[in-house]
Amino acid sequence: MSWWRTRRTQDLLFQAALLGGVVLLVGGMAWNAAGALERQNIASGFGFLDNTAGFDVVQTLVRYDETSTYGRVLIVGLLNTLLVAIVGIVLTTLLGFVIGIGQLSSNWLVAKLCRAYVETLRNIPLLLQLFFWYFAVLRALPIPRDSWTIFGAFFLNNRGLYVPGPVTEPGFGWVVLAIALGAIGSLLLSWQARRRREAQGVITPVAPQSLALLLVPALVISAVTGFPLHFTWPVLEGFNFEGGIVVLPELMALVIALSTYTASYIAEIVRAGIQGVAKGQIEASQALGLKRSPILRLVLVPQAMRQIIPPLTSQYLNLTKNSSLAVAIAYPDLVSVFAGTTLNQTGQAIEIIAITMGIYLTLSLLTSSAMNWYNARIALTER
Amino acid sequence: MTVDLKTGAAVEIIGLNKWFKTFQALRDINLTVLRGERLVICGPSGSGKSTLIRCINGLERHQEGRVIVEGAELTGEVGKIDVVRANVGMVFQQFNLFPHLTVLENCTLAPMWVKHLPKKEAEALAMQYLERVHIPEQASKYPGQLSGGQQQRVAIARALTMQPRIMLFDEPTSALDPEMIKEVLETMVELAGTGMTMLVVTHEMGFARTVANRIVFMDVGEIVEVAAPDDFFNNPKSARTKEFLAQILR
Amino acid sequence: MAALRRPPRIQVPGPVQWMHENLFSSAFNSVLTLVAFFLIYQTVVPFVQWAIIDAAWSGNSRDACLRFENGACWPFIIERSGQIVYGFYDVAERWRVDVILIILGLGLAWLTVPGTPGKSYVGALMIAVFPFVAFVLLVGGFGLVHVPIEKWGGLLITLVVAVTGIVVSLPLGIVLALGRRSDLPVVKGLCVAFIELWRGVPLITVLFMSANMLPLFMPDGMTINKLLSALIAVALFSSAYMAEVVRGGLQAISKGQYEAAAAVGLGYWRSMAFVILPQALRLSLPNIVGNFIGLLKDTSLVSIIGFYDLLGIVQAGNADAEWATPNTAMTGYVFAGALFWVMCFSMSRYAKALEGNLQAGERR
Ligand SMILES: Nc1ncnc2c1ncn2[C@@H]1O[C@H](COP(=O)(O)OP(=O)(O)O)[C@@H](O)[C@H]1O
Numbered sequence: 002m003s004w005w006r007t008r009r010t011q012d013l014l015f016q017a018a019l020l021g022g023v024v025l026l027v028g029g030m031a032w033n034a035a036g037a038l039e040r041q042n043i044a045s046g047f048g049f050l051d052n053t054a055g056f057d058v059v060q061t062l063v064r065y066d067e068t069s070t071y072g073r074v075l076i077v078g079l080l081n082t083l084l085v086a087i088v089g090i091v092l093t094t095l096l097g098f099v100i101g102i103g104q105l106s107s108n109w110l111v112a113k114l115c116r117a118y119v120e121t122l123r124n125i126p127l128l129l130q131l132f133f134w135y136f137a138v139l140r141a142l143p144i145p146r147d148s149w150t151i152f153g154a155f156f157l158n159n160r161g162l163y164v165p166g167p168v169t170e171p172g173f174g175w176v177v178l179a180i181a182l183g184a185i186g187s188l189l190l191s192w193q194a195r196r197r198r199e200a201q202g203v204i205t206p207v208a209p210q211s212l213a214l215l216l217v218p219a220l221v222i223s224a225v226t227g228f229p230l231h232f233t234w235p236v237l238e239g240f241n242f243e244g245g246i247v248v249l250p251e252l253m254a255l256v257i258a259l260s261t262y263t264a265s266y267i268a269e270i271v272r273a274g275i276q277g278v279a280k281g282q283i284e285a286s287q288a289l290g291l292k293r294s295p296i297l298r299l300v301l302v303p304q305a306m307r308q309i310i311p312p313l314t315s316q317y318l319n320l321t322k323n324s325s326l327a328v329a330i331a332y333p334d335l336v337s338v339f340a341g342t343t344l345n346q347t348g349q350a351i352e353i354i355a356i357t358m359g360i361y362l363t364l365s366l367l368t369s370s371a372m373n374w375y376n377a378r379i380a381l382t383e384r
Numbered sequence: 385m386t387v388d389l390k391t392g393a394a395v396e397i398i399g400l401n402k403w404f405k406t407f408q409a410l411r412d413i414n415l416t417v418l419r420g421e422r423l424v425i426c427g428p429s430g431s432g433k434s435t436l437i438r439c440i441n442g443l444e445r446h447q448e449g450r451v452i453v454e455g456a457e458l459t460g461e462v463g464k465i466d467v468v469r470a471n472v473g474m475v476f477q478q479f480n481l482f483p484h485l486t487v488l489e490n491c492t493l494a495p496m497w498v499k500h501l502p503k504k505e506a507e508a509l510a511m512q513y514l515e516r517v518h519i520p521e522q523a524s525k526y527p528g529q530l531s532g533g534q535q536q537r538v539a540i541a542r543a544l545t546m547q548p549r550i551m552l553f554d555e556p557t558s559a560l561d562p563e564m565i566k567e568v569l570e571t572m573v574e575l576a577g578t579g580m581t582m583l584v585v586t587h588e589m590g591f592a593r594t595v596a597n598r599i600v601f602m603d604v605g606e607i608v609e610v611a612a613p614d615d616f617f618n619n620p621k622s623a624r625t626k627e628f629l630a631q632i633l634r
Numbered sequence: 635m636a637a638l639r640r641p642p643r644i645q646v647p648g649p650v651q652w653m654h655e656n657l658f659s660s661a662f663n664s665v666l667t668l669v670a671f672f673l674i675y676q677t678v679v680p681f682v683q684w685a686i687i688d689a690a691w692s693g694n695s696r697d698a699c700l701r702f703e704n705g706a707c708w709p710f711i712i713e714r715s716g717q718i719v720y721g722f723y724d725v726a727e728r729w730r731v732d733v734i735l736i737i738l739g740l741g742l743a744w745l746t747v748p749g750t751p752g753k754s755y756v757g758a759l760m761i762a763v764f765p766f767v768a769f770v771l772l773v774g775g776f777g778l779v780h781v782p783i784e785k786w787g788g789l790l791i792t793l794v795v796a797v798t799g800i801v802v803s804l805p806l807g808i809v810l811a812l813g814r815r816s817d818l819p820v821v822k823g824l825c826v827a828f829i830e831l832w833r834g835v836p837l838i839t840v841l842f843m844s845a846n847m848l849p850l851f852m853p854d855g856m857t858i859n860k861l862l863s864a865l866i867a868v869a870l871f872s873s874a875y876m877a878e879v880v881r882g883g884l885q886a887i888s889k890g891q892y893e894a895a896a897a898v899g900l901g902y903w904r905s906m907a908f909v910i911l912p913q914a915l916r917l918s919l920p921n922i923v924g925n926f927i928g929l930l931k932d933t934s935l936v937s938i939i940g941f942y943d944l945l946g947i948v949q950a951g952n953a954d955a956e957w958a959t960p961n962t963a964m965t966g967y968v969f970a971g972a973l974f975w976v977m978c979f980s981m982s983r984y985a986k987a988l989e990g991n992l993q994a995g996e997r998r
Pocket residue numbers: 404407409427428429430431432433434435436
């Protein structure tokens with residue numbers, strides 16, 4: 002057999018050809034892009050990040066003004082994305098678990114209602130739901146003067162949700178310290194209760210003590226330092242509210258749409274996870290004499306969570322990626338202020354798209370490698 | 385094997401009827417199992433064997449009749465079922481070990497959370513029973529890492545750690561490869577030697593012949609025949625029993 | 635022999651017993667039932683009131699709707715129904731779209747209704763020939779008047795994007811899935827990189843890329859049509875997801891099948907084509923349909939980059955002063971939402987049925 006007819010050689014040749022083709026394609030595109038940029042007089046590179054942006058952003062979690070740079074815009078946008086993602090993830094988890102468990106309820110009406118929720122929301126495009134919340138629901142709220150209010154402290158109107166804003170005074174640090182110490186104390190307490198149970202088999206309830214540990218020192222220190230936290234209340238001044246914190250309608254719409262939509266997927270994951278635990282597991286626990294609560298805590302939930310966590314994580318990732326729909330209602334997220342406004346102003350399409358995609362890609366890869374690690378750890382227990 | 389029956393009934397079943405929706409799974413069952421007795425239950429698939437023994441530890445609720453286990457009657461009353469389950473251990477066809485817990489944790493779970501034993505004591509107890517089923521060396525493995533026969537022996541140990549007075553076996557060897565059946569049956573024979581009251585659903589006629597005090601034959605939800613092994617195999621009374629034996633001993 | 639008896643309790647429960655068992659079996663359940671009733675009462679009743687009872691049903695201008703302050707503005711939908719389906723497609727040429735929709739509908743019905751003969755031929759025609767027929771009909775040529783792409787819109791664009799996406803991404807996804815399972819490191823590496831790249835970023839950034847970057851990549855003097863670049867973006871994006879679905883199917887094929895194919899002397903490509911892929915694709919079919927549902931929903935994102943798809947048309951109508959009423963937006967969204975829901979829900983039911991068939995097949 003001649004050397005060039007071996008399998009190995011042919012594989013190598015095929016791969017070299019493929020690689021060559023890809024390099025040619027990418028190189029050709031780069032060449033074309035370089036030419037186009039030259040003709041349009043756009044300097045390539047990341048220097049533009051240091052230029053002054055000069056536009057306003059309606060919601061910033063860090064200091065930002067018109068003199069800030071495009072680099073700062075990137076950070077502002079990223080933080081706004083993370084804000085939506087984190088709040089959305091917390092809410093969607095709560096809602097998703099409630100509805101997922103509800104689907105398995107022995108209560109006929111509750112089960113059907115939860116089922117209807119899932120089937121309705123997951124079969125309608127998220128963008129449409131976002132528009133619905135933003136343009137049809139929140140826009141239709143009353144003007145500030147006719148706000149809906151709770152306790153005269155929270156106001157909801159078509160400009161957003163106004164809530165009291167906390168203001169700290171000197172001495173607040175001590176209160177935080179007291180809470181932290183209380184938390185450590187209650188952790189120690191539950192650790193000790195566990196030790197006691199394992200050593201003597203006695204179950205000691207610690208919830209009241211933990212709560213007391215958390216609250217009492219904090220209250221005492223607050224009283225001693227003269228309650229170093231107060232709130233600024235939103236007050237109607239002319240046509241709008243002053244004081245307090247405002248949650249923009251864009252943020253509200255985005256969070257509501259993302260968390261209700263994603264919850265319909267999480268509910269299915271939770272249902273499948275619980276139903277996936279074999280009936281025999283429950284029967285075996287019952288036959289051993291275990292009661293309802295330890296069966297749930299020690300047998301059902303740990304097994305269901307193993308099936309739930311991997312797909313749940315990818316839903317969190319989906320929610321984060323979907324938060325980019327913000328651009329459609331002009332909530333200032335990463336895509337909106339950076340891949341949108343900044344790109345339009347600077348024309349640095351390649352750099353900006355690359356940075357934006359790079360950020361999402363990094364988040365995704367980090368999450369999926371964490372998941373691979375988790376799955377590998379679980380897989381160890383299989384034969 | 386010598387028969388050494390302690391006095392008194394371990395399980396008393398009187399006029400038991402059980403329905404799934406409108407389907408009648410058990411029909412007028414009357415059965416008394418003495419303390420220390422080893423009962424083998426056999427019969428064609430779907431004849432109600434599993435349903436019957438699951439009624440004994442309350443995994444299935446019956447609608448009519450009485451089930452009395454070690455003096456405690458299974459009524460709807462709360463708490464009764466816990467008393468009964470404390471006395472009754474069960475081994476399933478599909479093992480039903482907890483896959484997320486190690487072998488040792490499988491065996492300490494119930495002692496710790498039902499009997500509230502300290503962890504150390506529960507572990508010592510579990511090891512004692514794992515030694516009895518000859519697999520103490522597997523204690524730190526997960527069920528998924530064991531062979532079927534080993535898993536079923538762990539399941540037996542797990543049930544024994546609750547120190548039940550009665551053990552129920554629902555086809556404990558049916559899901560096993562032939563070479564593993566032997567090790568599980570040997571464990572069960574050893575258990576029989578300790579005087580444990582045992583109700584065993586099985587098609588292992590060798591086991592029935594040597595270990596059982598009595599054999600119960602069921603068909604379409606009712607007890608057709610109860611007999612000592614010799615009588616059962618050598619001169620079965622009912623035609624249905626003959627037919628069943630002809631099939632199974634072929 | 636003990637006689638068969640009926641169970642002691644009445645077995646077909648009366649409504650009272652049914653309610654006791656399923657709605658009020660415990661105090662907690664009773665509270666849940668009341669809460670659920672309250673929720674339904676608070677949502678369904680006002681919705682029916684708004685959508686049907688208090689709604690404006692006739693008329694041809696916004697004035698007809700302004701008289702119904704608290705009800706849907708259906709004349710808006712009726713008036714815009716042409717745009718909702720065809721966008722701004724020349725009215726005289728709309729029949730061409732109708733023909734395509736009819737062929738598509740018939741083809742899908744043929745493929746999904748069980749028991750129709752020649753499914754594989756119809757399927758091949760739908761994948762290989764239909765797109766070209768549709769292309770010619772839509773764009774023009776061969777004696778048909780040219781209709782510029784800027785005039786396409788509504789349901790038409792939605793379906794064009796979704797169907798192109800699925801037709802391109804299926805073969806591409808198969809190739810990528812095979813590549814990802816290849817032993818050749820370069821092939822595997824390239825496929826993994828491609829798949830993970832698109833799956834790791836939001837579709838909207840891909841659409842932005844297609845709109846802003848693809849023109850730069852073209853050779854000097856060559857321009858790329860806006861719709862084409864969006865279609866490329868959607869196809870690349872969805873082929874990455876398709877690849878993962880197909881890979882799932884490939885993984886479910888037992889090693890024995892590969893070995894058996896090799897044992898009868900089939901090489902790599904032939905064992906894939908005749909043994910492995912037919913089984914893997916059959917297994918993946920429910921997930922492929924699921925992918926298509928996702929794609930159909932995702933097409934709505936093209937409205938962000940300036941296309942008047944189903945959602946875009948509705949959105950444009952909402953912004954139109956001619957139809958400015960307090961209820962126009964809500965009406966538009968409810969209608970578009972219902973349309974999407976019907977399409978997606980029926981497909982998801984179909985996918986479920988497929989899954990059921992597969993499982994039944996396995997048991998046999
Ligand atoms: N949970 C159930 N619901 C409805 N029917 C059941 C259920 N469990 C068992 N059955 C029916 O009751 C009959 C007896 O079942 P089983 O006790 O499992 O039989 P065996 O163990 O003898 O094979 C069978 O016809 C079976 O189909």
